[in-house]
Amino acid sequence: TQLLEQSPQFLSIQEGENLTVYCNSSSVFSSLQWYRQEPGEGPVLLVTVVTGGEVKKLKRLTFQFGDARKDSSLHITAAQTGDTGLYLCAGVGNTDKLIFGTGTRLQVFP
């Protein structure tokens, strides 16, 4: 069974601070996605990373895929209250299924 562990589980910070969320596994993934979920809604895709070592930037969000394709990180610079939500990583493993991580709940206070 392929598992994805995210850390931290909860994160509470003030506007303007930087943060990093980690997504780790002992398994190799062919690609990895990051989603954000707001209360009462389904997750929405932020980015897909495919190549080991790949770095993608989406405005203040920076996503990195580990060289061995077993881990990933999401870094947010100068967090805003609009960044509040549940962040989920999801990996495509040895089948065509998407396996989701345990999630990181981020709260950004003004």
Next chain:
Amino acid sequence: NAGVTQTPKFRVLKTGQSMTLLCAQDMNHEYMYWYRQDPGMGLRLIHYSVGEGTTAKGEVPDGYNVSRLKKQNFLLGLESAAPSQTSVYFCASSYPRGGGPGELFFGEGSRLTVL
């Protein structure tokens, strides 16, 4: 553009009752999925389908059945509900890309409580 629609949005059941959750997508996607979301556990895959008339088991299939008689619909059934099935259920669909499932588009969720 409706995207992925789930019905019902809320339901309360007694232990042993049965029910069906309906998922409909209007994007002509090949793949459809049912996930359950519980606190601290992310999303866990129950069953999925890679095309009309096909279904496959995910991580937590026990106690659930599914059917995909039409490409746009994916039904999730609980034959005899148990309190452990209290959860928020999400349906998703995708169009496969590059050997993987592609981007998943989710419904708004169905909150099920089993007493």
